[in-house]
Amino acid sequence: xxxxxxxxxxxxxxxxxxxxxxxxxxxxxxxxxxxxxxxxxxxxxxxxxxxxxxxxxxxxxxxxxxxxxxxxxxxxxxxxxxxxxxxxxxxxxxxxxxxxxxxxxxxxxxxxxxxxxxxxxxxxxxxxxxxxxxxxxxxxxxxxxxxxxxxxxxxxxxxxxxxxxxxxxxxxxxxxxxxxxxxxxxx
Amino acid sequence: xxxxxxxxxxxxxxxxxxxxxxxxxxxxxxxxxxxxxxxxxxxxxxxxxxxxxxxxxxxxxxxxxxxxxxxxxxxxxxxxxxxxxxxxxxxxxxxxxxxxxxxxxxxxxxxxxxxxxxxxxxxxxxxxxxxxxxx
Numbered sequence: 001x002x003x004x005x006x007x008x009x010x011x012x013x014x015x016x017x018x019x020x021x022x023x024x025x026x027x028x029x030x031x032x033x034x035x036x037x038x039x040x041x042x043x044x045x046x047x048x049x050x051x052x053x054x055x056x057x058x059x060x061x062x063x064x065x066x067x068x069x070x071x072x073x074x075x076x077x078x079x080x081x082x083x084x085x086x087x088x089x090x091x092x093x094x095x096x097x098x099x100x101x102x103x104x105x106x107x108x109x110x111x112x113x114x115x116x117x118x119x120x121x122x123x124x125x126x127x128x129x130x131x132x133x134x135x136x137x138x139x140x141x142x143x144x145x146x147x148x149x150x151x152x153x154x155x156x157x158x159x160x161x162x163x164x165x166x167x168x169x170x171x172x173x174x175x176x177x178x179x180x181x182x183x184x185x186x187x
Numbered sequence: 188x189x190x191x192x193x194x195x196x197x198x199x200x201x202x203x204x205x206x207x208x209x210x211x212x213x214x215x216x217x218x219x220x221x222x223x224x225x226x227x228x229x230x231x232x233x234x235x236x237x238x239x240x241x242x243x244x245x246x247x248x249x250x251x252x253x254x255x256x257x258x259x260x261x262x263x264x265x266x267x268x269x270x271x272x273x274x275x276x277x278x279x280x281x282x283x284x285x286x287x288x289x290x291x292x293x294x295x296x297x298x299x300x301x302x303x304x305x306x307x308x309x310x311x312x313x314x315x316x317x318x319x320x321x322x
Contacts, residue, residue, distance in 0.1 A: 104220045107227045111249040177225050 011061055015069035015082060018062075025083060025150035025165075027073060036070045076146065080169055087159070089166050099174065103138075106131065110178060114185050125186060132182040135175050142172045190252050191286040197256035202263050205245040207231040215309025217301040221293060226250030228258050230301035232265055232273070234309055241265050241273060246301070253291040257281050257298035270306055274318075 012018045019035050043066065048059040072078045084090075099107075110131040116124035146168055153161040190198070206229070209216045213234050220227040226249065233243040244262035248255045260281055265273050281287070281295035307318045 099220050101218060104218045104227055107220060107225075108218060108229055108247075108249070111227060112247075115249075174225065 011058075011065055014086065015065075015073055018066055018069040019073075023083060023086075025080060025153050026147065027079065029074065032070075032073060036066065039066055076143075076150075077169065077172065080146070080150070080165055083153075084162060084166055084169070087162055089162055099171065103171075103174075106134065107174075107178060110135075110182060114181060117185055128182050128185055132179065132186065135179050135182065139172065139175050139179065142168060142175065146172070190256075193260075193285050194252055194256040194287070197259040197285070198252040201246075201255055201259040203243075203245050203259065203266075204247060206247060207233050207243065207245050212312050213309075215305040215307070215312065217304030217306075217308060219297055219300045219304055221250075221297055224250065224254075224293075226254045226294070226297060228254060228297055228301045230258055230261060230298075230305050232305045232309060234270060239269050241268050241270065250297075251291075251294065253285070253287055253294040254297060256285055257287070257294045258301060260284060261298045261302055265302065270309065273302060274306060276302055 014023070016023050019032055019039070021032075040063070043059045043062045045056065045059050045063060048056045051059070072082050110128065113124040113127040113131065117128060146165070149161055149165045149168065152158075153165065207214045207216075209231065211233070213236055215232045215234070217230045218227070219230075228246065228248040228250065230246045231244065232241045234240070235242045244265040246258040246262050248258045261276065264276055264280075276299065278292070278295040278299040281298055282292055285295070287295055303318060311317050
């Protein structure tokens with residue numbers, strides 16, 4: 001335990017370093033989860049009851065960082081946004097990337113149906129259900145594309161890939177909101 | 188955040204809500220949206236073939252109060268203008284008229300984009316060259 005902490009005065013600089021790996025978008029999640037359990041045990045504050053105050057503090061800080069890191073890295077969307085942010089790309093910014101016209105048409109129709117349903121027109125449920133299915137399919141397609149961009153970025157580390165990723169993430173968030181609205185309306 | 192009285196007025200009493208026949212050759216339809224806030228805005232104009240003046244304008248916006256007010260105001264301004272005059276409407280005019288705060292400026296940009304998109308659709312239908320993208 002003492003060996004573990006020896007010389008470790010500063011915490012890892014990013015969430016990937018916490019797990020001892022370079023920045024990786026296409027993560028091997030089971031492996032990260034395994035490391036998470038190992039590190040959680042290793043740095044559990046209960047094991048530092050007799051350690052110096054500095055060591056106790058380090059174990060506490062590390063554990064808290066570890067939990068943050070695991071929470072973000074386990075979720076592909078949060079992980080990608082984290083990497084974008086560390087590269088100076090604000091996730092919400094979609095300038096120059098307007099959504100395609102067909103998607104807007106769909107969004108508009110869904111909103112019309114949602115409004116009709118709110119006004120008590122039960123037959124609007126049909127179109128909402130159909131729209132929901134289309135958005136779910138769209139989300140799946142986006143997730144496939146996201147995985148491809150993850151692998152491409154890991155292999156080549158190009159800023160251009162991150163730009164594409166940001167546009168894709170924005171579109172996904174848009175669709176995610178629509179899926180949520182539709183599901184809420186139908187529940 | 189407090190909305191200005193003008194925003195509230197347009198929000199509570201939106202002008203020209205509705206839709207025009209998008210297959211009509213005299214009608215131009217603009218559909219724009221902002222993924223970050225989920226807003227989607229449809230704005231339509233109907234141009235009088237004799238005079239070239241926008242006789243009618245309709246909108247339907249799903250979004251925040253500022254987005255609704257911006258598009259409502261836009262339709263008011265569009266009526267009675269020629270297509271070229273309509274192209275001169277800038278988002279900053281909308282910001283000033285509605286006293287939009289900085290965080291809501293994108294709503295006015297959306298409204299300007301919707302105007303441009305509607306005019307573009309109309310021009311293309313008339314066989315004219317499409318507009319260059321403004322943003």
